[in-house]
Amino acid sequence: MSFDPIAQGLSLLNRFAGAEWVHKYGVYDTAQKVAYNGSREGFKVAAAVARQFKAVKKLASPSRLPTADRAAGLFDLSLTDEQSMVRDMAQRFSREIVREAAEASEKECKAPEDFAESFAELGLAQFAVPESLGGAAAESWEVTQALVCEDMAHGDMGLAVAALTPVGVANALARWGSADQQARYLPEFAGDNPPAATVAVNERAPAFDPFALKTRATVGGDGYLINGEKTMVPLIDGAELFLVAAELVGSGPVLFLLEAGTEGLSLELEATMGARAGRFGTLKLDNVQVPQSALLGEEVGAVDYKEFIDRSHLAWAGLAVGTCQAVLDYVKEYCNERVAFGEPISHRQAVAFMIANIAIELEGMRLLLWRAASRAEAGKDFHREAYLAHVLCLEKGMEIGTNGVQLLGGHGFTKEHPVERWYRDLMAIGVMHGGPLL
Amino acid sequence: MYLETPKKFIPLVEQAHRVAQEVFRPISRKYDLAEHEYPRELDLLASLMDGMNEGGEISAGAGKLKREDRKKDGGVRNGSNLSTVLGLAELCWGDVGLALTIPRQGLGNSAIAAVANEEQLKKFDRCWAAMAITEPASGSDSASISATAIPDGDHYVLNGEKIFVTAGDRANVVVVWASVDPSAGRAAIKSFVVEKGTPGMRLERLEHKLGIKASDTATLIFEDCRVPKENLLGSPEVQTEKGFGGVMQTFDNTRPVVAAMALGVGRASLERTRALFKKAGTDANYEGSYFNVSAVEAELYKMEADLEAARLLTVRAAWLADNGIPNSMEASMAKAKAGRVANHITLRCVHLCATMGYTETELLEKWSRDSKILDIFEGTQQIQLLVVARRLLNKSSKDLK
Numbered sequence: 001m002s003f004d005p006i007a008q009g010l011s012l013l014n015r016f017a018g019a020e021w022v023h024k025y026g027v028y029d030t031a032q033k034v035a036y037n038g039s040r041e042g043f044k045v046a047a048a049v050a051r052q053f054k055a056v057k058k059l060a061s062p063s064r065l066p067t068a069d070r071a072a073g074l075f076d077l078s079l080t081d082e083q084s085m086v087r088d089m090a091q092r093f094s095r096e097i098v099r100e101a102a103e104a105s106e107k108e109c110k111a112p113e114d115f116a117e118s119f120a121e122l123g124l125a126q127f128a129v130p131e132s133l134g135g136a137a138a139e140s141w142e143v144t145q146a147l148v149c150e151d152m153a154h155g156d157m158g159l160a161v162a163a164l165t166p167v168g169v170a171n172a173l174a175r176w177g178s179a180d181q182q183a184r185y186l187p188e189f190a191g192d193n194p195p196a197a198t199v200a201v202n203e204r205a206p207a208f209d210p211f212a213l214k215t216r217a218t219v220g221g222d223g224y225l226i227n228g229e230k231t232m233v234p235l236i237d238g239a240e241l242f243l244v245a246a247e248l249v250g251s252g253p254v255l256f257l258l259e260a261g262t263e264g265l266s267l268e269l270e271a272t273m274g275a276r277a278g279r280f281g282t283l284k285l286d287n288v289q290v291p292q293s294a295l296l297g298e299e300v301g302a303v304d305y306k307e308f309i310d311r312s313h314l315a316w317a318g319l320a321v322g323t324c325q326a327v328l329d330y331v332k333e334y335c336n337e338r339v340a341f342g343e344p345i346s347h348r349q350a351v352a353f354m355i356a357n358i359a360i361e362l363e364g365m366r367l368l369l370w371r372a373a374s375r376a377e378a379g380k381d382f383h384r385e386a387y388l389a390h391v392l393c394l395e396k397g398m399e400i401g402t403n404g405v406q407l408l409g410g411h412g413f414t415k416e417h418p419v420e421r422w423y424r425d426l427m428a429i430g431v432m433h434g435g436p437l438l
Numbered sequence: 439m440y441l442e443t444p445k446k447f448i449p450l451v452e453q454a455h456r457v458a459q460e461v462f463r464p465i466s467r468k469y470d471l472a473e474h475e476y477p478r479e480l481d482l483l484a485s486l487m488d489g490m491n492e493g494g495e496i497s498a499g500a501g502k503l504k505r506e507d508r509k510k511d512g513g514v515r516n517g518s519n520l521s522t523v524l525g526l527a528e529l530c531w532g533d534v535g536l537a538l539t540i541p542r543q544g545l546g547n548s549a550i551a552a553v554a555n556e557e558q559l560k561k562f563d564r565c566w567a568a569m570a571i572t573e574p575a576s577g578s579d580s581a582s583i584s585a586t587a588i589p590d591g592d593h594y595v596l597n598g599e600k601i602f603v604t605a606g607d608r609a610n611v612v613v614v615w616a617s618v619d620p621s622a623g624r625a626a627i628k629s630f631v632v633e634k635g636t637p638g639m640r641l642e643r644l645e646h647k648l649g650i651k652a653s654d655t656a657t658l659i660f661e662d663c664r665v666p667k668e669n670l671l672g673s674p675e676v677q678t679e680k681g682f683g684g685v686m687q688t689f690d691n692t693r694p695v696v697a698a699m700a701l702g703v704g705r706a707s708l709e710r711t712r713a714l715f716k717k718a719g720t721d722a723n724y725e726g727s728y729f730n731v732s733a734v735e736a737e738l739y740k741m742e743a744d745l746e747a748a749r750l751l752t753v754r755a756a757w758l759a760d761n762g763i764p765n766s767m768e769a770s771m772a773k774a775k776a777g778r779v780a781n782h783i784t785l786r787c788v789h790l791c792a793t794m795g796y797t798e799t800e801l802l803e804k805w806s807r808d809s810k811i812l813d814i815f816e817g818t819q820q821i822q823l824l825v826v827a828r829r830l831l832n833k834s835s836k837d838l839k
Contacts, residue, residue, distance in 0.1 A: 073445035352827035364747025392743035
């Protein structure tokens with residue numbers, strides 16, 4: 001290859017500019033650069049953590065939450081007292097903690113140090129854990145969770161992912177875990193210091209299909225041998241427990257519970273376009289040998305994998321609704337204040353109609369989400385409803401994200417306003433499978 | 439939270455669906471081709487529906503909409519707004535034009551049900567009421583109508599021209615909007631029930647239209663037409679803004695009803711299209727991830743998701759009305775979404791079904807013509823967006839024009 005002086009010069013200039021940038025904005029961004037670009041130095045071992053999961057008590061049979069059929073058979077959009085209470089709490093937390101931390105967390109691609117702890121103080125995960133295992137769950141609570149997804153994402157989608165992904169693992173355990181798995185893991189989720197747990201579904205493939213996994217498990221040893229690579233796994237480097245989707249050769253997709261420190265697991269941080277506080281990364285499984293007890297449900301067929309995917313899509317639909325609500329609240333205020341041609345720009349139909357359409361599509365997204373969640377909670381089939389809610393939320397979420405920036409014009413394109421962040425966040429809906437799940 | 443069809447209305451929905459299937463569909467093409475011909479088949483149906491209406495809350499037409507007060511025990515009510523929306527969506531799955539011309543189920547009936555006093559309710563109990571608002575020079579801007587109703591003794595004297603009066607020839611009474619004092623602005627606009635045959639009222643012509651041809655659309659002329667004072671709906675006082683607002687409130691009830699019509703025709707197209715594709719080997723069964731299914735399947739899912747959003751927005755607006763909760767914005771949201779979605783779906787289904795969609799052997803091309811009006815009457819798409827935007831942004835009609 002011949003020497004190209006211009007290319008060399010540009011490359012130098014580029015590095016210099018980079019250095020200037022770092023210099024100007026200080027150590028904070030340096031740290032970020034090191035954390036993110038520097039992370040390309042390769043995979044590191046998913047280190048074992050201090051926590052030892054062990055069953056405190058034994059369950060004779062798995063504890064399942066009864067369905068919550070509150071229907072008097074009348075169409076009813078109102079919330080129960082309990083739902084309103086939880087929602088109120090989540091909204092306050094979102095306003096005071098999540099939104100405040102949003103900007104810094106996304107720069108660092110990490111929730112603040114004490115974030116998981118303050119979220120745990122809300123005690124939400126207790127609603128996922130049956131009373132017999134130290135939790136407070138008396139019945140299914142998908143509607144409540146959908147509302148919490150909305151409210152948390154109203155503060156910040158990335159932080160919502162960080163907070164809610166472990167709850168999702170607890171949900172999966174409550175729904176499909178065997179008696180031993182529930183006894184081993186679930187009491188921890190109800191405690192003061194719930195484990196950082198995460199869900200790994202995605203793989204690096206265009207038009208990735210969660211039903212056609214390349215991560216493979218084969219029957220071998222006393223259990224299974226797993227190989228593959230999962231991308232966009234939330235909470236990648238702090239996770240103590242991974243719920244991993246893999247194709248069990250000959251059977252179809254299954255889920256495995258892998259504790260950090262399991263031999264053959266390694267991970268790498270991975271910068272994403274948005275929802276960055278979710279701290280995404282790649283999980284590599286290199287000849288991971290696990291016992292039968294690592295298979296969620298401990299039996300092939302114990303987990304309804306399609307329903308698992310639906311439940312994760314619903315959580316993402318909830319995150320979309322909350323983020324879109326944030327966009328709507330923001331552009332309403334901005335367009336009422338921003339003056340052009342002698343009056344607020346909201347006095348122009350071209351602007352006002354865009355805002356009206358955001359509200360209309362957002363309400364549609366919300367109602368589809370609520371219908372699917374309420375069917376799930378009542379124990380009805382909800383596959384079609386979840387499918388449609390996901391389609392609508394990914395399409396309209398993208399539309400609302402881009403219109404949110406558009407309404408602020410050039411200002412929307414800068415980091416002075418959060419709309420560009422929501423623009424990036426909302427693209428995750430069409431990409432993500434796994435992470436939080438109802 | 440329960441977002442399913444209320445159990446008590448399931449029989450009504452099934453009944454309306456049977457009517458759509460057995461009465462409307464077989465004569466759908468016939469009256470699309472024979473515009474202005476009266477669909478006699480509906481007389482029998484109308485009597486049947488009168489019977490249904492007397493059964494209480496159950497109603498399948500637009501006749502019995504009522505604004506309810508909030509329930510005192512804090513409980514939830516599923517009433518006439520909801521049942522109407524559910525029933526009408528089914529009927530319009532059969533045929534929008536025919537649903538619009540069911541005797542005694544006109545939009546004027548809703549206006550009467552919404553604002554009439556006890557005496558008027560009794561007097562017009564068995565009537566078929568059309569609604570006459572629009573004028574040649576006044577469409578969306580209904581506050582600018584120029585028809586007048588000047589008090590004279592025991593009567594109001596009506597003068598003016600009304601266009602786009604649905605069932606204006608077939609109905610036996612017409613609810614006419616006119617000003618009792620043209621100098622007093624919109625507050626002076628009142629609605630009057632004018633009985634057919636009243637001297638001074640005449641039919642000028644019937645429109646030839648793009649769709650809903652089974653439903654006649656009349657131009658009515660009023661020349662010194664004397665209407666008894668007791669036929670005025672609502673308060674005769676010319677108050678400030680409030681008076682006109684009261685008239686406009688009718689729309690909070692009727693917009694979800696028109697939205698429901700859109701849901702019906704939209705679903706008809708989508709279901710037929712799905713069936714045709716299934717026969718041809720493409721079964722849209724919600725299997726496979728969205729970005730891996732065929733373009734046709736993805737399009738079907740997207741349309742169904744939009745239709746479902748429109749449906750729930752509509753049911754919500756009706757539910758709010760049933761429970762005495764203000765629903766102006768929600769009613770307009772429902773109408774805006776349902777109107778545009780139904781129009782889009784019916785048109786796109788013609789594309790998807792190719793020549794089967796475009797030729798008259800199927801009803802798809804008809805539905806795509808019928809649907810257009812649903813994004814126009816009872817407030818165009820743009821008017822709905824205005825209503826929504828003003829509410830959201832807290833703007834008056836002076837600020838946000």
